[in-house]
Amino acid sequence: MREQRDAPRRPSTLPVFPVNIAVPDIRRWIAGNCGISGAWSFVAKAAGPHVAITAIVHGNEIAGAVVLDRLLRAGLRPARGRLSLVFGNLDAFQRFDPADPTATRFVDEDLNRVWDRELLEGPQRSAELRRARELRPLIDSVDVLVDLHSMLWASESLILTGEPEKAARFALSIGVPRMVVADSGHVGGRRLIDYARFAAPDTEPTAVLVEAGDHWEPETVARMEQTCARALRGLGAVAEDAPLAMIEPVPPPRRARVTHTVTAATRSFTFVRDFRGGEVIRRRNTLIAMDGEEEIRTPHDDCLLVMPTPMVPRGHTAVRLARFLD
Structure with a gap:
């Protein structure tokens, strides 16, 4: 029985991106x-x-x-x-x-x-x-x-x-x-x-x-x-009264290391669905993209997707796959 998988999705044109900050006069x-x-x-x-x-x-x-x-x-x-x-x-x-x-x-x-x-x-x-x-x-x-x-x-x-x-x-x-x-x-x-x-x-x-x-x-x-x-x-580079943002309390940082960098080998690199950077794919060997006829799958459990690019030219980084170190 053939494995059932999602149909790849490839955007045809760039979406409209609103610019919600003013261009600074430098x-x-x-x-x-x-x-x-x-x-x-x-x-x-x-x-x-x-x-x-x-x-x-x-x-x-x-x-x-x-x-x-x-x-x-x-x-x-x-x-x-x-x-x-x-x-x-x-x-x-x-x-x-x-x-x-x-x-x-x-x-x-x-x-x-x-x-x-x-x-x-x-x-x-x-x-x-x-x-x-x-x-x-x-x-x-x-x-x-x-x-x-x-x-x-x-x-x-x-x-x-x-x-x-x-x-x-x-x-x-x-x-x-x-x-x-x-x-x-x-x-x-x-x-x-x-x-x-x-x-x-x-x-x-x-x-x-x-x-x-x-x-x-x-x-x-x-x-x-x-x-x-x-x-x-x-770094102690500035004085206490330096004109900087007030430091806000934050949760402890998390650390990960990229295990695989996926570079598009064809012009038809396509993710199987819309992924967001920072998304974690829980199971190893999950299909996430097609690069021509080649399947791109997660190499390990709890795989962090680093900056997936839906419209990626051939020869450019499509996504980095990372493992948590903590």
């Missing part, structure tokens, strides 16, 4: 103050680490720009060490149109897939490589980095740490978002948190990527503000 911040456009860096008298918060690495993820704009307008300064607030993909952000909000993730290529030394030092050219090369001298001096992102498809918020244990410890100390997921990145290229300075397990510099919620919702902005406040206060 023109006053474009010049920067450290020789790099869109980068603001402040040094305290007391010694300490160089902490950086980056946003709009993807130009349409405007919630992060809202947060940095607010911090700069409030006059946030470090109590020790150095604090840098960096607007990433300025070219893509400046093209953002709320009437077509998915169109400006990047100009030529994903700025969060180019952080490989050979690529950065190679002959290739693109708007994003040019920007990464501009930012690289600053990034090479950062000790702790928090990279603010948001999500297009429905998902619970989370912190991605890459593979280093040091990044997982830092993410757990922040505690917002609650879910901390270790992963190995994407086949399409290295993210900023995978840059060698942060990815090396035997060095101190560390970085985390915060997926704070839906792209264009006020709740995402609020969560980013909470993340920044908890990170900066936890």
Whole structure:
């Protein structure tokens, strides 16, 4: 008897995504103050680490720009060490149109897939490589980095740490978002948190990527503000009276590790139903998608779905499958 299974569902067109936050006016911040456009860096008298918060690495993820704009307008300064607030993909952000909000993730290529030394030092050219090369001298001096992102498809918020244990410890100390997921990145290229300075397990510099919620919702902005406040206060980088969000009590964080990264091998990758990121599939070997003729099944019980992408191009990450560590 043939196994009965759900018919795959593949969206034919993008749904309409409302933009429920105002696009911040960051023109006053474009010049920067450290020789790099869109980068603001402040040094305290007391010694300490160089902490950086980056946003709009993807130009349409405007919630992060809202947060940095607010911090700069409030006059946030470090109590020790150095604090840098960096607007990433300025070219893509400046093209953002709320009437077509998915169109400006990047100009030529994903700025969060180019952080490989050979690529950065190679002959290739693109708007994003040019920007990464501009930012690289600053990034090479950062000790702790928090990279603010948001999500297009429905998902619970989370912190991605890459593979280093040091990044997982830092993410757990922040505690917002609650879910901390270790992963190995994407086949399409290295993210900023995978840059060698942060990815090396035997060095101190560390970085985390915060997926704070839906792209264009006020709740995402609020969560980013909470993340920044908890990170900066936890590091002792700012004074007690710093203009940051009040830290709210939160449940203990949870930790998971990606066991399988599913990359779409065909143009017809299709989930069997609508899944939400953060959903847990209880039973091993449950069918969740079809990639052409290949079945995609859960590799273990209590399988956490990390950021499933219903409309995924061939060669891109469709979903990451993770196991809880706690």
